[in-house]
Amino acid sequence: EPxxxxxxxxxxxxxxxxxxxxxxxxxxxxxxxxxxxxxxxxVEFLVSFYNNEISEKSExxxxxFSVERPDGSNFTLxxxxxxxxxxxxxxxxxxxxGDEQFFGPGTRLTxx
Amino acid sequence: xxxxxxxxxxxxxxxxxxxxxxxxxxxxxxYNLQWFRQDPGKGLTSLLLIQSSQREQTSGRLNASLDKxxxxxxxxxxxxxxGDSATYLCAVKYGGATxxxxxxxxxxxxxxx
Numbered sequence: 001e002p003x004x005x006x007x008x009x010x011x012x013x014x015x016x017x018x019x020x021x022x023x024x025x026x027x028x029x030x031x032x033x034x035x036x037x038x039x040x041x042x043v044e045f046l047v048s049f050y051n052n053e054i055s056e057k058s059e060x061x062x063x064x065f066s067v068e069r070p071d072g073s074n075f076t077l078x079x080x081x082x083x084x085x086x087x088x089x090x091x092x093x094x095x096x097x098g099d100e101q102f103f104g105p106g107t108r109l110t111x112x
Numbered sequence: 113x114x115x116x117x118x119x120x121x122x123x124x125x126x127x128x129x130x131x132x133x134x135x136x137x138x139x140x141x142x143y144n145l146q147w148f149r150q151d152p153g154k155g156l157t158s159l160l161l162i163q164s165s166q167r168e169q170t171s172g173r174l175n176a177s178l179d180k181x182x183x184x185x186x187x188x189x190x191x192x193x194x195g196d197s198a199t200y201l202c203a204v205k206y207g208g209a210t211x212x213x214x215x216x217x218x219x220x221x222x223x224x225x
């Protein structure tokens with residue numbers, strides 16, 4: 001069964017460093033998302049992406065964040081200058097034309 | 113503000129018991145509602161999606177119901193098994209131009225053998 005994959009599973013970085021989180025959505029899906037879950041808190045929406053552009057973003061998704069679909073398969077989230085409070089589990093999700101969103105296993109980001 | 117809450121926060125039941133998890137949302141103008149399962153340190157597995165026009169959806173031992181007017185959804189798990197132990201999340205998508213899911217706080221379920 002097709003699934004969303006994410007790499008790496010765990011990323012440790014120093015505060016102020018740039019990180020890129022990678023996702024491979026399900027191959028025929030058209031809509032792509034990033035969510036995050038700070039330990040012990042709710043899963044919260046960051047950004048959605050469709051037709052090679054951001055379709056919606058939350059107030060969390062400020063100028064230090066960016067997303068890209070560099071080729072036909074990958075979808076990336078870049079954090080330019082990481083802060084301690086960026087430590088969280090980051091989930092990628094995708095969907096086709098229907099409404100069901102399918103989530104990846106997540107990348108645990110630890111900022112020291 | 114559109115919020116989603118889940119009660120109880122944690123639930124422990126003996127194996128074989130039928131159980132109900134609750135999800136409440138403040139704004140009844142939802143587009144759809146999705147139930148997920150999350151195992152510790154893992155991703156989210158979609159269990160059921162119920163459209164705003166539907167009253168319920170079933171998959172195996174799971175049944176989700178939706179009552180928009182009261183702002184509630186329930187997830188019924190029949191004949192619970194230890195393998196059902198996980199955190200269960202509900203997430204709401206509202207109508208209009210938004211794409212995002214708004215998640216609840218989750219219910220941590222432990223099924224005792």
